[in-house]
Amino acid sequence: MDDLRRIERTAEMSDTKISAKGVQVFYGDTHAIKDVSVEIGDKTVTAFIGPSGCGKSTFLRCLNRMNDTIDICRVQGSITMDGQDIYDPRVDPVQLRAKVGMVFQKPNPFPKSIYDNVAYGPKIHGMARTKADMDGIVEASLRRAALWNEVKDRLDSAGTGLSGGQQQRLCIARAVATAPEVLLMDEPCSALDPIATAQIEELIDELRQQFSVVIVTHSMQQAARVSQKTAFFHLGNLVEFNDTDQIFTNPQDSRTESYITGRIG
Amino acid sequence: MAINDNHIVASFDRDLESIQATMIKMGGLVEQALSDAAEALRTRDAELAEKVRVGDKVVDDLDLLLKSDAARLLALRGPTARDLRLVLAVMEISSHLERCGDYAKNIAKRTKAISGAGAITGTLSDLARMSAFVETMVRDSLDAFIQRDPVKAAEIIERDAEADQIYNTLFRSFLTHMMEDHKNIAVGMHLHFIAKNIERVGDHATGIAEQTIYAVTGALPEDDRPKHDRTAFALQESDV
Amino acid sequence: MADTTTASTPAPHRISLIERSPAIARRKRKDYVLQAFGLIAIAIAFGVMFLLFASLIRTGHTAFVQTHVTLDVFVDPAEISVETLPRGGFQDVVTNALIAKLPSADEASERREVRNIISNGAQFYLRDLVVADPSLIGQTISLTVPLADAYDQLHKGSISRETPEALRRVNDQGVAWLDELIAAGAITKPLNFALLTNADSRFPELAGLRGALVGSFWVLLICFIIAFPAGIGAAIYLEEFAPKNKVSDFIEVNINNLAAVPSVVFGLLALAVFLNYLGMPRSAPFVGGLTLALMTMPTIIIATRAALKAVPSSIREAALGVGASKQQVVFQHVLPLAMPGILTGTIIGLAQALGETAPLLLIGMNAFITSAASSPFDAATALPTQIFIWADSPERGFVSRTSAAILVLLTFLIFMNGLAIYLRSKFERRW
Numbered sequence: 001m002d003d004l005r006r007i008e009r010t011a012e013m014s015d016t017k018i019s020a021k022g023v024q025v026f027y028g029d030t031h032a033i034k035d036v037s038v039e040i041g042d043k044t045v046t047a048f049i050g051p052s053g054c055g056k057s058t059f060l061r062c063l064n065r066m067n068d069t070i071d072i073c074r075v076q077g078s079i080t081m082d083g084q085d086i087y088d089p090r091v092d093p094v095q096l097r098a099k100v101g102m103v104f105q106k107p108n109p110f111p112k113s114i115y116d117n118v119a120y121g122p123k124i125h126g127m128a129r130t131k132a133d134m135d136g137i138v139e140a141s142l143r144r145a146a147l148w149n150e151v152k153d154r155l156d157s158a159g160t161g162l163s164g165g166q167q168q169r170l171c172i173a174r175a176v177a178t179a180p181e182v183l184l185m186d187e188p189c190s191a192l193d194p195i196a197t198a199q200i201e202e203l204i205d206e207l208r209q210q211f212s213v214v215i216v217t218h219s220m221q222q223a224a225r226v227s228q229k230t231a232f233f234h235l236g237n238l239v240e241f242n243d244t245d246q247i248f249t250n251p252q253d254s255r256t257e258s259y260i261t262g263r264i265g
Numbered sequence: 266m267a268i269n270d271n272h273i274v275a276s277f278d279r280d281l282e283s284i285q286a287t288m289i290k291m292g293g294l295v296e297q298a299l300s301d302a303a304e305a306l307r308t309r310d311a312e313l314a315e316k317v318r319v320g321d322k323v324v325d326d327l328d329l330l331l332k333s334d335a336a337r338l339l340a341l342r343g344p345t346a347r348d349l350r351l352v353l354a355v356m357e358i359s360s361h362l363e364r365c366g367d368y369a370k371n372i373a374k375r376t377k378a379i380s381g382a383g384a385i386t387g388t389l390s391d392l393a394r395m396s397a398f399v400e401t402m403v404r405d406s407l408d409a410f411i412q413r414d415p416v417k418a419a420e421i422i423e424r425d426a427e428a429d430q431i432y433n434t435l436f437r438s439f440l441t442h443m444m445e446d447h448k449n450i451a452v453g454m455h456l457h458f459i460a461k462n463i464e465r466v467g468d469h470a471t472g473i474a475e476q477t478i479y480a481v482t483g484a485l486p487e488d489d490r491p492k493h494d495r496t497a498f499a500l501q502e503s504d505v
Numbered sequence: 506m507a508d509t510t511t512a513s514t515p516a517p518h519r520i521s522l523i524e525r526s527p528a529i530a531r532r533k534r535k536d537y538v539l540q541a542f543g544l545i546a547i548a549i550a551f552g553v554m555f556l557l558f559a560s561l562i563r564t565g566h567t568a569f570v571q572t573h574v575t576l577d578v579f580v581d582p583a584e585i586s587v588e589t590l591p592r593g594g595f596q597d598v599v600t601n602a603l604i605a606k607l608p609s610a611d612e613a614s615e616r617r618e619v620r621n622i623i624s625n626g627a628q629f630y631l632r633d634l635v636v637a638d639p640s641l642i643g644q645t646i647s648l649t650v651p652l653a654d655a656y657d658q659l660h661k662g663s664i665s666r667e668t669p670e671a672l673r674r675v676n677d678q679g680v681a682w683l684d685e686l687i688a689a690g691a692i693t694k695p696l697n698f699a700l701l702t703n704a705d706s707r708f709p710e711l712a713g714l715r716g717a718l719v720g721s722f723w724v725l726l727i728c729f730i731i732a733f734p735a736g737i738g739a740a741i742y743l744e745e746f747a748p749k750n751k752v753s754d755f756i757e758v759n760i761n762n763l764a765a766v767p768s769v770v771f772g773l774l775a776l777a778v779f780l781n782y783l784g785m786p787r788s789a790p791f792v793g794g795l796t797l798a799l800m801t802m803p804t805i806i807i808a809t810r811a812a813l814k815a816v817p818s819s820i821r822e823a824a825l826g827v828g829a830s831k832q833q834v835v836f837q838h839v840l841p842l843a844m845p846g847i848l849t850g851t852i853i854g855l856a857q858a859l860g861e862t863a864p865l866l867l868i869g870m871n872a873f874i875t876s877a878a879s880s881p882f883d884a885a886t887a888l889p890t891q892i893f894i895w896a897d898s899p900e901r902g903f904v905s906r907t908s909a910a911i912l913v914l915l916t917f918l919i920f921m922n923g924l925a926i927y928l929r930s931k932f933e934r935r936w
Contacts, residue, residue: 096828101827110820124827124833175827248340249336249337
């Protein structure tokens with residue numbers, strides 16, 4: 001029992017998966033992210049918290065180069081994954097996004113069948129040679145998303161016919177189907193009811209044994225429940241980054257404490 | 266919506282079990298310490314008494330550990346309803362157990378102090394009886410908590426009356442002996458403190474039982490715990 | 506936190522829920538007036554449409570039936586022989602049969618007038634039968650042929666029997682003959698399927714829309730083949746791939762303007778460039794289709810862009826997040842979801858193209874063509890131009906046929922627009 005407690009309580013000295021140094025992001029003239037440096041550990045859940053507009057979602061989207069799709073967005077500084085700079089011109093963002101999966105705020109399954117939703121990623125990256133291979137990938141992904149038992153008899157029905165929580169788990173299954181190493185989640189539970197939210201949080205707890213998970217959440221209680229490391233963003237700056245139980249029992253920065261205790265908006 | 270005994274997030278259950286496990290561990294150590302202290306008193310075993318005295322540090326450390334785990338649990342999980350009452354009850358029980366451990370240590374220290382002297386006959390058997398009695402109260406109160414049984418807990422609270430009665434008897438005994446022979450006063454004082462410590466352990470066991478009632482029903486026990494300790498009024502009666 | 510106010514606020518005025526305040530009454534009146542205006546507007550619109558249809562049906566309904574006469578025709582081997590087919594005395598054979606039915610007619614002197622009762626095309630109808638089956642020579646067959654236009658109109662009542670003979674197209678003798686045939690039970694008025702199966706003709710009783718229908722079909726097909734891929738491709742490029750700068754804004758403004766250019770200008774363009782400069786065949790559906798494609802493309806581009814814009818960005822983000830490239834996102838996700846909107850816009854554009862007259866007139870698709878086009882490069886007419894031609898013709902029979910042709914065109918237009926609405930509502934997605 002002691003060992004279990006120790007593992008869950010502290011974020012052990014895990015390897016760094018993503019290392020960001022001096023990252024600046026500009027939207028046109030607006031300086032959205034100001035000199036942020038953070039280390040995301042492997043097999044750890046890292047939470048980004050902060051008030052609205054503080055830049056946590058913007059920073060998250062830098063990690064899989066989704067900001068590339070926005071013309072007026074400029075990213076400076078260094079972001080490396082396993083030592084490789086992801087903004088290197090030789091890196092193909094399409095390849096990167098197979099390694100760094102993303103789950104969005106509003107569940108957005110494709111208007112296709114459940115099977116096709118999960119199979120789409122592996123298909124375009126050529127990960128399955130035969131139908132049996134693909135079936136295996138789909139089943140494994142759905143199992144990992146704790147959705148297999150609920151949908152195994154209706155893989156051909158539309159993905160949009162599921163409930164909100166199930167749709168979000170389908171999106172998670174879709175994201176893990178491409179065998180990513182990092183999973184980015186942008187407020188994944190904000191559109192879900194408390195039971196579905198708890199199911200997703202339990203799922204995140206299981207997923208972190210395999211992936212590095214970065215979750216942006218506007219609920220600091222969720223960050224407290226789910227993560228081992230927490231980063232507090234405020235007005236584009238990274239104010240504090242520490243073990244979660246430290247942040248929530250004894251934060252170092254007064255701004256962090258004000259936000260967590262509900263003394264600032 | 267299936268009603269479950271387990272939380273959807275399994276690690277929440279693990280955290281709650283963890284602090285209860287620490288509490289049970291403390292309980293075991295405290296019961297053992299009480300039993301050892303009684304044995305050391307009966308056999309005048311200074312070595313055993315020293316072991317009990319030193320062993321209290323472990324109990325104190327466990328109490329600190331439990332308190333910090335509980336604080337973390339409150340901060341990170343935000344428990345509500347029976348989960349909240351459970352955490353608060355476990356914290357209170359831990360305090361009670363820590364005090365019981367301290368009393369066992371004190372008994373052991375005083376046992377060492379009187380190990381050379383003669384006994385005050387008749388009292389030792391009563392002391393042993395009271396010690397065994399409150400030790401059972403502690404064990405039963407922890408069992409009642411584990412089983413979440415408020416009826417059993419209420420019965421333990423009633424039992425404290427008997428422990429108090431034994432203490433009253435012992436108090437009069439000690440007075441008599443000390444009045445008979447002033448050479449008995451030193452030993453008598455130590456033995457009296459030992460008896461008082463044992464009686465206080467009984468009170469703390471009652472406190473543990475009250476926490477069971479709180480954890481299950483949500484009703485904080487009112488302060489009308491049966492206090493049958495009549496020694497505070499003894500001076501008026503004896504007219505010395 | 507709250508500071509005490511020195512001035513006390515007046516007690517809140519209690520408003521009864523039952524009482525009507527004058528402001529509410531005024532607002533209600535305005536609502537009624539607005540509703541009334543709306544209903545009046547709809548009533549006017551429907552009224553005008555009703556008038557249009559009523560007048561069309563009134564003038565055109567007679568064209569949907571055609572007076573026929575049933576004759577027993579003896580295929581005289583003296584007039585028709587196998588060796589001289591397809592030539593032969595078919596006219597005389599038919600006339601003989603008719604004279605047989607009219608005992609009051611004097612064979613010798615009134616033969617020509619009798620011959621004028623039936624349509625000129627009757628002889629060719631008989632000829633086609635005999636050519637197909639020469640064994641008919643020597644037999645007596647029953648033949649149902651249309652009457653000539655004047656007698657057809659007389660029987661339908663367009664030519665009134667009350668008019669003085671000098672002003673009537675059919676003289677009293679002819680009227681008497683017609684009555685004789687009616688009394689003999691030889692006159693029938695079946696549905697005029699020939700309206701749709703015959704090609705154009707000098708004779709109204711034989712004129713049909715087949716040439717126009719085939720011509721319109723070729724025109725729309727060519728228009729679709731050219732405008733659909735080009736329009737969608739341009740819209741996809743402009744919406745998804747083109748960088749948002751002044752050049753693309755300029756292009757967008759021009760496309761919107763193109764959609765508003767009068768169609769006659771496209772006709773002049775076609776005349777100058779396609780016919781004169783490039784030397785393409787006149788009156789060909791291919792040129793018509795090309796011209797209408799130019800006209801329809803802006804409509805398709807605008808509709809496609811709107812459909813693409815309506816696909817929510819969450820789908821694009823989801824696809825990008827899984828690692829799809831820009832092309833894969835557009836072609837595998839956005840385009841299939843936008844397809845219902847695109848199809849609706851296309852069908853509406855084609856429906857507009859179906860009714861365009863001016864450009865087709867300018868490239869010469871109002872020529873008098875008596876056979877249907879077999880390829881897009883043969884000369885042909887189209888439905889709207891055919892209507893134009895018939896409207897110009899003096900014969901009484903063409904008056905009703907013009908209205909009938911307009912009704913046929915309107916039917917197609919209503920069908921196409923109805924199809925567009927059906928498709929749109931069936932595939933409409935609630936995001």
